[in-house]
Amino acid sequence: xxxRKPVNLAKAARTTTFYILVVGVAAxxxxxxxxxxxxSFLSVREAYSYPLPLVPALETHFKLTPGKRGYLVSxxxxxEGAYESVLxxxxxxxxxxxxxxxxxxxxxxxxxxxxxxxxxTEDEVYFTRRRNLLANYQTFFGxxxxxxxxxxxxxxxxxxxxxxISLSIGGMAGYAFARYVFKGKxxxxxxxxxxxxxxxxxxxxxxxxxxxxxxxxxxxxxxxLVYSIGNIALTVWxxxxxxxxxxxxLEEAAQVFGxxxxxxxxxxxxxxxxxxxxxxxxxxxxxAWNETVAAIILTxxxxxxxxxxxxxxxxxxGQVNLAAAGGMAMALPAVIFTFFIRRYIHQMxxxxxx
Amino acid sequence: MATLTLxxxxxxxxxxxxxxxxxxxxxxxxxxxxxxxxxxxGKTTTLRMIAGLEEATEGTIEIDGVDVTDLPPxxxxxxxxxxxxxxxxxxTVYDNIAYALKLKRMDKQTISTMVKExxxxxxxxxxxxxxxAQLSGGQQQRVAVARAIxxxxxxxxxxxxxSNLDAKLRAATRTELKAIHxxxxxxxxxxxxxxxxxxxxxxxxxxxxDGGIIQIGSPDDVYHRxxxxxxxxxxxxPPTNFMNVELEVENGQCxxxxxxFTCVLSAENAxxxxxxxxxxxxxxxxxxxxxIVSEDDAVLSAECLVxxxxxxxxxxxxxxxxxxxxxxxxxxxxxAPGETVHLTFDQEALAFFDKETGLRI
Ligand SMILES: Nc1ncnc2c1ncn2[C@@H]1O[C@H](COP(=O)(O)OP(=O)(O)OP(=O)(O)O)[C@@H](O)[C@H]1O
Ligand SMILES: [Mg+2]
Numbered sequence: 146x147x148x149r150k151p152v153n154l155a156k157a158a159r160t161t162t163f164y165i166l167v168v169g170v171a172a173x174x175x176x177x178x179x180x181x182x183x184x185s186f187l188s189v190r191e192a193y194s195y196p197l198p199l200v201p202a203l204e205t206h207f208k209l210t211p212g213k214r215g216y217l218v219s220x221x222x223x224x225e226g227a228y229e230s231v232l233x234x235x236x237x238x239x240x241x242x243x244x245x246x247x248x249x250x251x252x253x254x255x256x257x258x259x260x261x262x263x264x265x266t267e268d269e270v271y272f273t274r275r276r277n278l279l280a281n282y283q284t285f286f287g288x289x290x291x292x293x294x295x296x297x298x299x300x301x302x303x304x305x306x307x308x309x310i311s312l313s314i315g316g317m318a319g320y321a322f323a324r325y326v327f328k329g330k331x332x333x334x335x336x337x338x339x340x341x342x343x344x345x346x347x348x349x350x351x352x353x354x355x356x357x358x359x360x361x362x363x364x365x366x367x368x369x370l371v372y373s374i375g376n377i378a379l380t381v382w383x384x385x386x387x388x389x390x391x392x393x394x395l396e397e398a399a400q401v402f403g404x405x406x407x408x409x410x411x412x413x414x415x416x417x418x419x420x421x422x423x424x425x426x427x428x429x430x431x432x433a434w435n436e437t438v439a440a441i442i443l444t445x446x447x448x449x450x451x452x453x454x455x456x457x458x459x460x461x462x463g464q465v466n467l468a469a470a471g472g473m474a475m476a477l478p479a480v481i482f483t484f485f486i487r488r489y490i491h492q493m494x495x496x497x498x499x
Numbered sequence: 500m501a502t503l504t505l506x507x508x509x510x511x512x513x514x515x516x517x518x519x520x521x522x523x524x525x526x527x528x529x530x531x532x533x534x535x536x537x538x539x540x541g542k543t544t545t546l547r548m549i550a551g552l553e554e555a556t557e558g559t560i561e562i563d564g565v566d567v568t569d570l571p572p573x574x575x576x577x578x579x580x581x582x583x584x585x586x587x588x589x590x591t592v593y594d595n596i597a598y599a600l601k602l603k604r605m606d607k608q609t610i611s612t613m614v615k616e617x618x619x620x621x622x623x624x625x626x627x628x629x630x631x632a633q634l635s636g637g638q639q640q641r642v643a644v645a646r647a648i649x650x651x652x653x654x655x656x657x658x659x660x661x662s663n664l665d666a667k668l669r670a671a672t673r674t675e676l677k678a679i680h681x682x683x684x685x686x687x688x689x690x691x692x693x694x695x696x697x698x699x700x701x702x703x704x705x706x707x708x709d710g711g712i713i714q715i716g717s718p719d720d721v722y723h724r725x726x727x728x729x730x731x732x733x734x735x736x737p738p739t740n741f742m743n744v745e746l747e748v749e750n751g752q753c754x755x756x757x758x759x760f761t762c763v764l765s766a767e768n769a770x771x772x773x774x775x776x777x778x779x780x781x782x783x784x785x786x787x788x789x790x791i792v793s794e795d796d797a798v799l800s801a802e803c804l805v806x807x808x809x810x811x812x813x814x815x816x817x818x819x820x821x822x823x824x825x826x827x828x829x830x831x832x833x834x835a836p837g838e839t840v841h842l843t844f845d846q847e848a849l850a851f852f853d854k855e856t857g858l859r860i
Contacts, residue, residue, distance in 0.1 A: 394585040397552050400572040401579045402599035402650065412598075416589050 185469035186278050188249035190231070192466040196224065202276055205250040209260055209270040216240070216261060220248065237261065249280035281470035285457060292453050293474075299365050300434060300450035301478070306369035307376060307433040308426050314373070315380025316422060320414075322381065323388035334385070337378040345371070345439040356443060363444050371443065372433040380425040387421030388414065423489035430482050435475075451475060501563045501576075501653035501686050502528050503549065508558035510544050510710075518544040520710045522558070526688065531680050534690045535697040536707035537733070542690040543582065545707075546656050549688065551575050562654060573602075578652035580660040582690075584643040586631045592618070592642050593627040599650045617649035620679055637668045644676070648683055655680075655687040661696065673699055694734050698722065706730050723848070728857040731783045731850060737814060737825040739783045743854070746778045755782060759819045760799035765846040772851050775860050781852040786814065787827040788848035791834075797841035806834045815840065 184192060186201040206221035208228045215235025219228035232243050237257045244252045252274050263270045277283070286293045321327075322334050345352075352371060353362065361367030391414055399409035415422075440449040448456070454471040503526040510519040519541040526532050534542045547553040549560060551572035559568045567575050578599070586595050596617055600610045618624040621641040631639055640660060647655060660676075661669045677700055680687055691697050697704050698718045706713045706721060706729075714726035725731035731739040744755040753769035755762045764772075772780065794800070801817040801824075808830065815826045815834050826842065834840060851860040 392583065392585065394581050394583055395587055397572075398579070398581060398585040398587070399598070400552070401550050401577065402646070403573045403602035405571070405573060413587055 181469050181472055184466055185281055185473045187466050187469075188276070188280065189247045189464065189466060190220070192464075194222075194224070198223065201278060203278075204273050204275050205244075205248050206271065206273045207244075207252075207260075209264060209272075210268070211264060216264070218243075244274075245277075245280075246284075248276075249278075250274050250276050281466050282474065285467055285470045285474060292448065293450070296448055296450045296453045297474075297478075299447060302365045303369045303372070303449060304430050304433045306366060307372045308429045310369060310373040311376035311380045311429045312422060312426060315377040315425065316384045316418075318377070318381045319384030320388050320410075322385040324393065334381070337381050341375050341378050345436075346442070349439070349442045352439075353443060363447050365447075368440060368443055368449065369433065371439055372429070372436060376425075376429040376432055379428055383421050383425045383428070384418065387418045391417045420490050423486045427483060427486050427490070430486075431479055434479050434482075502526060503654060503686060503688070504561040504564075505545075505549070506559045506561070508545070508548060508560065509556050510541070510548060510553065511556045518710055519548070522710070522712060524705060524712070524715070526686060528686055529684045531677075531687045531689065531700060531702045533697040533701035533704045534688065534707060535694060535701075535704050535733075536692060536713075538692055540707045541710040542692070542707060543658055544710075546579070546658050546688060546690050549654070550577055550579050550656055575654075576652060577654040577656055578647040578650050579656040580640075580643045580647045580658065582658040582660070582662065584639050584660075584663075586639050586642045586646070588631050590630075591627065592623060592629055592631070592634070592645075595631070595642055596646045596649045599646065603650075613649050613651075617645040620648065620682070621645040621675070637664050637672070640664060640672070644679070648679060648685070651683070652685055655683075655685040657687065657689045659691055660689075662691070662693075669696070676700065695736065698734070706733065724859070725783070725850065726859055728781065728783070728852050731852070731859075735785060737786050737827075739785055739850070740789070740822075740824045741852075742782045742784070742819070742822070742824075744780055744782045746772060746775075746780055748773070755780075757782070757819075759801075762798045762844060764849075768846055768849055768851075772860050775851075775853070777853060777855070779854045780860070781854055781857075783850035783852060784844055785848055786825045788845040789824070789826045790843050790845055791815075791826070791828050791840055792843050794841045796843055798843045800839055800841045803834050803836050803838045803840055805836055808833070817842075 183200060184197075187198065188201070191198050191201065202223060206228075208219040208221070210217045210219070212233035214233045216233070217230050218232040218234075218240060219230045221227075222229050231247075232240065234240055234243075237254050240257055241252055241254050244250050256274075260270050260272055318337070322330065356362040356367040356371075359367070361370065395413050395417070396406075396409045399413045400406060404412065435451060436449075437451040437455050440452045441455070444452060454475045457471045458468040503524075505522055505524045508519055508522040509517070511517050522541075522545060524532075534545060536542055544553060548555045551567070551570060551574075555568060559566055561567065562575060562577070587598070590598065593614055596614045597610050600613055605613075614627070615624060618627060621644050623638060623641045623645055626634060626638060626642075631642065634642065640663070644657075644660065647657075657676075661672055664672060673696060676689075689697075689700060701718055703715060703717055704721050705715050706726075708729055714721055714730050716724070716726075721730055721734050725734060725739070728741065732741070742757050744757045747754050747756050747761075753764040753773060755764060799819075801819060804816045804818050804823070806816070807814040810830065812827050812830050813834065815828050817824050817826065817840065826840075828834065852858065853860055
């Protein structure tokens with residue numbers, strides 16, 4: 146008989162508790178994301194059914210029967226397992242619109258005419274059509290259409306400008322803080338954080354006035370300037386500690402071997418600081434992309450994307466699925482940017498992080 | 500191939516710190532010069548001023564007769580091995596070595612040849628594709644040296660390039676550096692605080708203290724003809740033994756009288772110090788210049804305190820008053836602690852120093 150290892154109960158209990166915790170935390174983080182992703186693909190009818198379907202249906206099964214007012218449209222309900230009547234109308238135009246907007250299933254009027262014609266010979270007509278999964282997104286960009294696409298472009302402009310402004314100014318300041326000794330350095334470095342203490346709303350009025358004077362009101366450059374103020378402070382701190390971690394002798398070596406001071410910085414220090422700069426860029430991007438309050442205050446005719454999403458959410462109280470699509474459209478660029486920049490944050494040379 | 504001339508160089512940091520003061524030096528072509536001194540004496544600062552990384556507060560620096568005092572580092576045509584290597588972590592070994600050559604706009608083929616040559620000389624030709632993080636400390640140091648020799652500089656500056664290596668690797672690399680110098684014949688300035696390293700590498704040694712030059716000379720000079728007590732103490736392991744003595748002249752014969760011995764001086768030694776106006780002197784004797792002799796010839800006798808066998812020789816420590824005196828004796832016969840040893844001095848190797856000024860007489 147082989148001897149079995151005695152089970153270490155305490156250890157097993159600890160491991161189990163640990164994994165339960167991990168799974169719990171992961172679920173707490175992932176479930177809302179899953180919820181909003183799936184919601185953004187549901188049709189209006191699905192979004193308001195109870196219980197909420199976990200995944201959107203890929204096709205809709207219709208049943209047509211003669212109705213009191215015309216034709217009775219029934220839809221197969223996956224959860225009930227039966228057809229439920231949804232509409233009784235004679236007008237095919239109305240029927241098609243209902244199917245498109247409420248059921249997210251595009252069915253043309255010609256198609257409906259054919260199906261209705263079958264009712265002459267049959268009591269019940271069954272047919273199945275593919276769902277348009279992107280319906281919510283199309284509606285979101287269509288309804289907010291006059292706004293969403295230019296707003297998206299505007300938001301990206303603002304983000305790019307914010308990154309450029311805060312990284313160039315904040316990065317240079319960070320370099321100075323890291324490399325030079327001057328009077329009042331510590332106080333100055335600390336005081337750049339002061340600007341972050343003011344809530345944007347509190348100083349909105351002077352901001353509007355100043356931006357209007359500069360002729361920057363309601364323009365991307367104005368907002369990016371406002372966002373840069375807070376981001377410069379953050380960038381100074383991030384880059385200063387990064388530059389401090391890069392030995393000055395690396396730059397000096399380049400100078401001895403024939404590089405000018407500027408070139409040594411560009412070729413040696415800058416690439417080594419890239420992870421820190423990327424992190425700072427990510428902060429700047431996310432801050433500028435997500436910011437809504439100042440954007441509402443400082444724009445009128447040219448809102449940013451976050452403002453458009455905000456308006457859609459507020460304006461479509463009866464349309465959670467649309468709001469979800471807006472939220473997704475808002476989140477996606479941030480996620481893409483984060484994944485893209487991640488490569489630089491984890492910069493490695495020769496398998497070892499420097 | 501270059502000469503280097505420093506004229507009255509002074510470097511101040513702020514108002515109070517004088518790192519280097521009134522430093523004048525001429526380094527002829529092809530010389531291997533070593534700056535030697537205790538920590539904080541201004542060696543690195545001097546080297547950095549030569550490289551142009553630090554501005555001289557006063558004085559001029561000339562390379563090949565051209566005043567470079569105000570030129571930026573890249574216009575001085577020097578190369579440098581940094582104390583902490585300073586190899587660029589985001590470039591491969593090849594790129595590290597090639598970077599300076601690329602800046603000189605050489606064509607790819609030439610660069611490749613020169614990189615390989617430097618790498619072969621420093622024995623890192625197998626490592627060209629690696630990043631510095633994948634190298635040992637000793638290999639990184641070789642990269643730093645290869646990078647510095649690849650550019651064929653007029654002037655080759657090295658700041659304690661061996662300080663981070665283990666003893667064995669350090670000795671081996673030392674030999675290699677000397678061989679490389681013999682091959683490249685570049686004028687070299689080497690900084691170290693390790694006197695053994697200085698002795699084995701240098702054509703001439705500059706001994707520094709508190710930012711100034713104490714002595715310039717060949718390894719032989721500084722060892723056997725130390726300019727003052729500081730140098731005699733700093734150079735050599737174990738260091739010179741110092742004893743306070745009084746010079747007595749009795750019926751035409753000079754002799755030294757210490758608390759523990761009296762020693763009749765040879766005619767040459769007597770002639771050297773007879774005219775000195777002070778009678779109180781410091782006698783300096785190298786450990787190998789104290790000889791173990793028979794009782795009859797002994798100047799002094801003492802009990803062995805400890806003996807440290809070194810293989811080829813042994814170091815015997817005796818106590819004279821409150822001072823420990825160390826003697827280098829042949830490995831055999833082994834001297835045991837407690838054993839009485841009879842000693843005399845090698846008259847030719849005695850050094851005398853003024854008690855007040857510490858200067859050699
Ligand atoms: N940037 C600086 N600011 C102020 N003082 C400095 C600076 N650099 C060096 N010093 C001072 O100048 C003196 C000489 O320094 P240096 O680095 O040249 O010494 P070193 O001989 O190279 O010493 P080590 O053998 O420890 O490397 C020291 O007292 C040091 O404190
Ligand atoms: Mg130093």
